[in-house]
Amino acid sequence: MKTLWMFPGQGSQRQGMLADVDPKLKKKVTELTGIELLDTDHGYLDSVQIQLSILILQMDQVIKLKQANWEPALVAGHSLGVFAAAYAAGVISTDEAIRIVALRANLMQNAYPNGYGMGVIVGLLRKEVTQIVTDNFDTNHPVYVSNQNSQLQVTVSGNIAGINHVLEKAKIQGAQKAKLLRVPVPSHSPLMKGVAKKLTEALKAVKLQQPNCIYLADYNGHATRDVEKVAYDLGNNLSYPVYWDVMMSIAKEYLIDSSVEFSPGHVMTSLLKAKIPEIKTITLGDMSLEDAEFLLNKWLK
Structure with missing residues (x-):
């Protein structure tokens, strides 16, 4: 086995x-x-x-x-x-x-210590999430594409305000789910x-x-x-x-x-x-x- x-x-x-x-x-x-x-x-x-x-x-x-x-x-x-x-x-x-x-x-x-974390987007390809992050990148509220959990489950890491903006854009683009994770740091970025x-x-x-x-x-x-x-x-x-x-x-x-x-x-x-x-x-x-x-x-x- x-x-x-x-x-x-x-x-x-x-x-x-x-x-x-x-x-x-x-x-x-x-x-x-x-x-x-x-x-x-x-x-x-x-x-x-x-x-x-x-x-x-x-x-x-x-x-x-x-x-x-x-x-x-x-x-x-x-x-x-x-x-x-x-x-x-x-x-x-x-x-x-x-x-x-x-x-x-x-x-x-x-x-x-605060203001940063991770979010998850389900239902979009990594290249689609990457395009959303690139189009909406803000140096004051940086966000990066992070983990590839499956073909259609991708996480983003960075500033919470920036992540929330990316999650809303992902929903508009057709994501099945886009939400913050219970992770208080911008891991894997x-x-x-x-x-x-x-x-x-x-x-x-x-x-x-x-x-x-x-x-x-x-x-x-x-x-x-x-x-x-x-x-x-x-x-x-x-x-x-x-x-x-x-x-x-x-x-x-x-x-x-x-x-x-x-x-x-x-x-x-x-x-x-x-x-x-x-x-x-x-x-x-x-x-x-x-x-x-x-x-x-x-x-x-």
Whole structure:
């Protein structure tokens, strides 16, 4: 069985999602960063709380699946999810992942404390969205085309006022959906180059291991087992679009037959099913780990 493990980023966080996470993992976050995770709606207004909480939620699920002797053939992380993907592939340790994600979140939050974010447009091609962004670009309210989640799902990143203007233009042009995302920073755009540079410098001091499975990189969508390319993705994906659509096409070429989407949410599974309708899927945001293990064992027979 060839299973793809997928790790979403920010956007689907919710109060109480850490209820089943090992308390020792929560305590480790406080010991390493001085931050106490709140796991509340109010807490999830803060990017640092969001990123660290999603990270340890996914790492906890990775640990539990591996304790049950399950391993991925491929891993793919969307934005923040690259760190849990790298963790699942044996590239980065628990402590280092927590430290680097805390740094990442703080750098992002301090770079753009307010007035910036992301939006999503569904129903238009990337070239159509690019044309709207180009025609309406304003240096005082900059907006850039960012992630390619599917052929007809594209995100934009930048100034909120500028994004709202682009979203309205997209609706006029026929977009099925155009809305702001629950992401308080302009991720995956040139606006994040400064953050990416500092993060890359910090990663130079982290001992990373060769991945023990195939890693799909955000910044170009390609598959790799080269630790230097994984390190580049961890440090720099914030300043590049996430080419998720390309990543899923490459996963299909590897003849994957099943997938596990780690919490929170289930958007990645929906995108994958659209590309590979026959694939067997598990979404840990919608079922218990016990149910997931039952299905994996059933599929293995």
